[in-house]
Amino acid sequence: MHRHLAVYPGSFDPITCGHLDIARRAANIFEHLIVAVAEHSGKNMLFSTDERAELVRASVADLPNVEIRTFSGLLTDFVRQTGARVIIRGLRAVSDFEYEFSMSLMNSHLAPEIETMFLPTSEGYSFISSSMIKEVYRLGGDVGDTIPPCVLQALAGKYHS
Ligand code: COA
Numbered sequence: 001m002h003r004h005l006a007v008y009p010g011s012f013d014p015i016t017c018g019h020l021d022i023a024r025r026a027a028n029i030f031e032h033l034i035v036a037v038a039e040h041s042g043k044n045m046l047f048s049t050d051e052r053a054e055l056v057r058a059s060v061a062d063l064p065n066v067e068i069r070t071f072s073g074l075l076t077d078f079v080r081q082t083g084a085r086v087i088i089r090g091l092r093a094v095s096d097f098e099y100e101f102s103m104s105l106m107n108s109h110l111a112p113e114i115e116t117m118f119l120p121t122s123e124g125y126s127f128i129s130s131s132m133i134k135e136v137y138r139l140g141g142d143v144g145d146t147i148p149p150c151v152l153q154a155l156a157g158k159y160h161s
Contacts, residue, residue, distance in 0.1 A: 002032070002082075002083045002085070003033070003034075004030055004031035004032060004086065005032045005037050005082065005083065005084040005085075005086075006030040006032075006033055006035070006084055006086040006087070006100040006117070007033075007034045007075075007078070007079050007082060007084045007086070007087055007088065008022065008023055008024055008026055008033060008034070008035050008036065008042075008087075008088040008089075009035075009036040009037075009038060009071075009075050009078075009087060009089075009131070010035075010036075010037070010038065010128070011037070011038050011041040011043055011045065011052070012035075012037050012052045012053075012055070012152065013045045013046055013047055013052055013065055013130050013134075013157045014044065014046070014047055014052060014055050014057050014060050014130060014133070014134075014147065014151045014154060014155070015052070015130075015147075015148065015151060016128050016129075016130055016146055016147050016151070017089070017125055017128065017145075017146050017147060017148065018090065018092070018121055018122075018125035018126075018128040018146075019056075020060070020148060021089045021090075021121065021122045022061065022088065022089075022090035022119050022121065023035055023060055023063070023066060025086045025119055025132050026051075026119065027060075027063050027066050028116075029061055029152065030065075030086070031065060032065050032066075032067065033063075033065060033066045033067070033088075034066075034067050034068075034082055034084065035056050035060065035066060035067070035068050035069070035154070036069050036071050036075070036078060036079075037049060037052050037053045037056060037068065037069070037070045037071070037145070038070075038071060038072075038075070039070055039071065039072040040072060043133075046134055046158060047050050047072050047158070051072075051154065053068050053069075053070050055148075055150055055151055055154055056068050058148070058150040059150060059151070064113050069082075074110065075083050075087070075107060076107050076110040076111035076114060077086070079114050080111060080114070083132075084114070085113060085114055085115060086114070086115055086116075086117055087104075087107065087114060087115070087117070088116075088117055088118075088119060089103075089104070089116060089117075089118055089119075090102055090119055090120075090121045091118045091119070091120055091121060092125070092126045092128075092129075093120045093126055100118065100139055102114075102133050104116035104118075117155070118131060125146075129133060133146055133155075134155070137155045137159065138159055143155075
């Protein structure tokens with residue numbers, strides 16, 4: 001069991017400045033943070049697992065205590081394998097609460113020793129979502145200040161190549 005370790009899971013399709021804000025703040029609290037990119041999360045993904053993990057890796061390159069891993073299957077099984085006791089999730093608005101709360105209850109039913117900790121999303125990022133960014137980009141809107149530069153480049157590769 002590693003008290004200094006936390007896991008921040010998500011589909012990250014793609015990673016946004018909102019995710020990055022949560023990852024940075026969690027990395028300030030814990031000695032080591034694993035950003036866990038889900039291979040399947042029930043969503044229709046634009047980017048492959050490897051592409052999503054690579055974009056996360058490039059976005060957190062300046063954070064030496066952050067490691068990027070991919071996982072399939074149950075999140076709680078993956079977290080147990082790492083030895084972590086904490087799952088980090090960001091909360092943007094009240095609308096996130098119901099989904100996040102039920103997910104945390106199911107996870108603690110499956111693995112009572114693992115706690116979910118919620119970090120409130122910083123004010124400027126509360127309106128961001130990965131699907132909204134993809135839609136606005138596809139329709140020609142400017143999303144440059146809501147995603148890391150490597151993600152902007154990757155979106156251009158997906159939609160303009
Ligand atoms: N700022 C801005 N936006 C944020 C944000 C933040 N801090 N945190 C999340 N978001 C947005 C994302 O952009 C994303 O938007 P989208 O819905 O438009 O794509 C959405 O909120 C949530 O996505 P993400 O944070 O990438 O995570 P997720 O909800 O897709 O991840 C898993 C879910 C992977 C954690 C969950 O499905 C899982 O654990 N899967 C493994 C299987 C399992 O164990 N299932 C049982 C779970 S009870």
